[in-house]
Amino acid sequence: MPRKNETSRIPLPLRLAAYALLVLGLLAGAAGLLELVTDGHLHENTTLHVPWGLWVAMYIFFLGLSAGAFLITTLPYLFGVRRLEPIGPLALVTSLVCLLLAGLLIMADLGHPLRMYQVMLSMNLTSPMAWMGILYSIYAVIIVSHLYLVLRPTMVARVKEGTGPTALYRLLALRSRRTDAASVAGDRRWLRRLSVMGIAVTVLVLGCEGSIFAVAKARPHWFGGLFPLVILISALASGGALMTFLTAISTRLPAEEKQGIVRWLAVFMVSILTLEMLILGTELFTAFYGGVEHELHTWEATVTGPYGLNFWGLQIGLGFMLPLLLVLSPGSRRSTTWLGLAGFLGVIGLIGTRISLVIPAQLVPVFEGFGDAYKHMRFQEGYLPSTGEWLITVGVFALGCWLLLAAFRLLPLDGSHLVAQSKGV
Amino acid sequence: MKMKLTRRNFLKGSGAACLTAAASTLPGCSGVGGSEEASDTRWGMIIDPRRCVGCRACTVACKAENHTPPGVAYNVVLEEERGSFPHVTRSYLTRPCMQCARSSCTLVCPTKATYKRSDGITVIDYDKCIGCRYCIAACPYGARCFDYGHNYLAELTPPEKQPSPEYGENRQRAKGVSPMGNVRKCTFCLHRLAKGLNPACAETCIGHAIHFGNLADPQGRCLIHGESLQELLVSRSSSRLKEELGNEPSVYYLD
Numbered sequence: 001m002p003r004k005n006e007t008s009r010i011p012l013p014l015r016l017a018a019y020a021l022l023v024l025g026l027l028a029g030a031a032g033l034l035e036l037v038t039d040g041h042l043h044e045n046t047t048l049h050v051p052w053g054l055w056v057a058m059y060i061f062f063l064g065l066s067a068g069a070f071l072i073t074t075l076p077y078l079f080g081v082r083r084l085e086p087i088g089p090l091a092l093v094t095s096l097v098c099l100l101l102a103g104l105l106i107m108a109d110l111g112h113p114l115r116m117y118q119v120m121l122s123m124n125l126t127s128p129m130a131w132m133g134i135l136y137s138i139y140a141v142i143i144v145s146h147l148y149l150v151l152r153p154t155m156v157a158r159v160k161e162g163t164g165p166t167a168l169y170r171l172l173a174l175r176s177r178r179t180d181a182a183s184v185a186g187d188r189r190w191l192r193r194l195s196v197m198g199i200a201v202t203v204l205v206l207g208c209e210g211s212i213f214a215v216a217k218a219r220p221h222w223f224g225g226l227f228p229l230v231i232l233i234s235a236l237a238s239g240g241a242l243m244t245f246l247t248a249i250s251t252r253l254p255a256e257e258k259q260g261i262v263r264w265l266a267v268f269m270v271s272i273l274t275l276e277m278l279i280l281g282t283e284l285f286t287a288f289y290g291g292v293e294h295e296l297h298t299w300e301a302t303v304t305g306p307y308g309l310n311f312w313g314l315q316i317g318l319g320f321m322l323p324l325l326l327v328l329s330p331g332s333r334r335s336t337t338w339l340g341l342a343g344f345l346g347v348i349g350l351i352g353t354r355i356s357l358v359i360p361a362q363l364v365p366v367f368e369g370f371g372d373a374y375k376h377m378r379f380q381e382g383y384l385p386s387t388g389e390w391l392i393t394v395g396v397f398a399l400g401c402w403l404l405l406a407a408f409r410l411l412p413l414d415g416s417h418l419v420a421q422s423k424g425v
Numbered sequence: 426m427k428m429k430l431t432r433r434n435f436l437k438g439s440g441a442a443c444l445t446a447a448a449s450t451l452p453g454c455s456g457v458g459g460s461e462e463a464s465d466t467r468w469g470m471i472i473d474p475r476r477c478v479g480c481r482a483c484t485v486a487c488k489a490e491n492h493t494p495p496g497v498a499y500n501v502v503l504e505e506e507r508g509s510f511p512h513v514t515r516s517y518l519t520r521p522c523m524q525c526a527r528s529s530c531t532l533v534c535p536t537k538a539t540y541k542r543s544d545g546i547t548v549i550d551y552d553k554c555i556g557c558r559y560c561i562a563a564c565p566y567g568a569r570c571f572d573y574g575h576n577y578l579a580e581l582t583p584p585e586k587q588p589s590p591e592y593g594e595n596r597q598r599a600k601g602v603s604p605m606g607n608v609r610k611c612t613f614c615l616h617r618l619a620k621g622l623n624p625a626c627a628e629t630c631i632g633h634a635i636h637f638g639n640l641a642d643p644q645g646r647c648l649i650h651g652e653s654l655q656e657l658l659v660s661r662s663s664s665r666l667k668e669e670l671g672n673e674p675s676v677y678y679l680d
Contacts, residue, residue: 039574039600040573040574040600040601040605040606041556041571041573041574041606042573042574042575044573046558046571048561048567048569048570048571049567051558051561051562051571052558052562109557109558110555110556110557111554111555111556111557111558111571111572111605111606111607111608112554112555112556112603112606112607113555115536115552115553115554115555116555118535118536118538118553118555119535119536119555121536122536122537122538122553123535123536123537124533124534124535124536124537126532126533127532127533127534127535127559128533129533129535129557129559130535130536132535133535212533212559215532215533215563216529216533216562216563217529217563217565217670218529218562218563218564218565218566218670219562362562365567366564366565366566366567367503367520367566367567368505369503369504369505370503370567372504373498373501373502373503373504373520374484374498374501376495376496376498376575377496378495378496378497378570378571378573378575379496379498379501
């Protein structure tokens with residue numbers, strides 16, 4: 001298998017432009033971080049009514065990507081979707097990177113991030129956020145263990161061959177040297193066990209994440225049993241979308257295999273997105289038909305006003321209609337590139353979904369006229385992210401891209417050697 | 426007249442006794458983890474919106490007492506205008522923390538930084554609060570504020586340089602130091618209660634619209650104006666905000 005760099009297919013000017021954008025993104029993040037460290041949350045636009053803004057929306061976006069990508073890696077081991085086995089390493093690294101990005105965003109959102117240890121030291125067992133602290137940690141351990149088991153045989157083989165950064169591989173393989181069939185079979189047994197545990201923990205993580213919002217009876221739009229389910233379904237769509245895109249642009253799989261995987265993932269993505277749209281449709285129907293004031297105001301804030309563009313443009317247009325069109329249209333459904341684009345659009349659309357879930361629900365204050373009770377920006381109704389919030393968010397996205405690029409370059413993620421295994425050879 | 430006189434005489438004695446009793450049951454308040462009330466105390470307020478003139482003295486008194494920065498107000502007055510000219514009315518609603526018996530904020534706080542004292546007051550341990558703002562999202566009454574670090578002027582004014590007496594901790598607000606970056610809330614002026622004084626908002630109210638006292642005591646009287654609290658509640662119909670949520674606030678509003 002020639003180790004030709006896949007990205008070399010992308011024209012050089014485009015590649016340079018992408019790198020320049022990513023450097024700018026990191027610089028933007030650094031500027032935002034500097035402002036955050038210097039002035040704390042002073043320049044944030046969140047308020048008494050909207051205590052959770054863009055960073056929290058992006059936190060659940062990245063957590064959804066992480067969980068979704070992880071769930072996709074468990075499909076071969078648990079549900080026999082062997083076809084997806086070659087993208088396991090890529091999906092796991094993506095999952096880990098997204099988990100890290102989610103953690104960074106939540107750290108930025110905290111008033112005293114250095115006291116996060118208090119969640120463990122002085123845990124409040126009735127708080128879904130405290131449960132999240134435990135589950136998040138277990139989830140991280142499971143992903144890292146999974147990644148170790150998936151990458152270990154390849155890294156050990158590369159060390160023996162003397163190809164790639166052998167010192168790094170030796171370190172990451174924890175000095176393991178075995179590549180015999182028994183050790184690989186042992187890894188697979190563990191992978192199956194971890195997959196079972198992983199699915200349980202991931203569902204709990206997502207359920208818990210949803211519960212953080214769902215138990216807040218102060219916010220009728222969040223409150224109720226549907227929210228955790230929407231978070232779970234949306235995470236599956238996230239995983240499908242991101243992996244469709246990443247598989248299309250980055251793996252060095254044989255063209256036929258690659259197309260098969262990308263197509264499977266793209267169909268998976270639009271199926272889940274369709275389910276999500278059905279739920280959204282029933283919610284919209286009951287809200288506007290029933291006309292309960294608070295629900296109605298929240299949905300109005302979601303579909304009209306400043307967040308209307310997010311809803312119709314990102315969530316529905318770019319995030320659902322276009323990917324659906326690309327996956328169904330005869331002209332594009334066999335093209336890895338077009339399907340990859342569908343995946344990319346799906347990811348962008350899911351940013352809109354997360355914003356719709358988190359922000360508009362808070363735009364309706366807990367009392368009518370509350371915004372006039374005290375003249376200050378923190379009491380004013382409405383919310384749009386500040387420059388600082390955008391800067392940090394852009395920085396986190398750029399950091400994620402750099403981390404993934406580094407992982408592609410340094411780790412044996414191509415999975416092409418797994419194609420034979422996935423065919424049961 | 427006779428009744429008034431009797432009442433006044435009674436209040437002279439019992440009001441003072443109540444204050445003394447309150448003071449004696451609050452022996453020092455050296456921080457939120459300090460001594461608490463006996464469990465037969467449930468501090469609460471009975472607010473008479475008909476007496477409220479919308480002057481917002483309660484908001485100002487609270488801010489002055491607790492040295493709260495811009496954007497942080499523990500007690501605000503909500504305003505509602507109803508009807509159309511010439512049949513128009515405007516009503517005001519003073520909204521301190523409801524000190525709910527079944528508080529949403531304490532339930533969701535991940536670090537137990539906010540918790541209920543046995544006297545019914547919900548407090549915050551600033552050193553445990555990580556500033557996640559979950560309690561703000563969960564509070565149905567909007568009674569919590571995040572200290573974003575605003576100051577009134579670029580150069581700190583003399584009152585801002587003084588430490589806040591909140592929780593008897595005398596913290597000096599400074600960049601990156603609690604309570605900056607923390608969630609803050611009304612404590613019924615716990616530090617004043619510890620000295621046998623009443624909450625600043627209730628004490629200041631020019632219309633005598635805010636009654637304050639021990640709601641758990643069947644004989645409990647307003648520590649400021651002397652009325653029987655239970656009598657106030659039964660003689661006029663009263664309600665609590667968003668009763669349907671089941672938070673059981675300790676603040677009642679007379680109709």
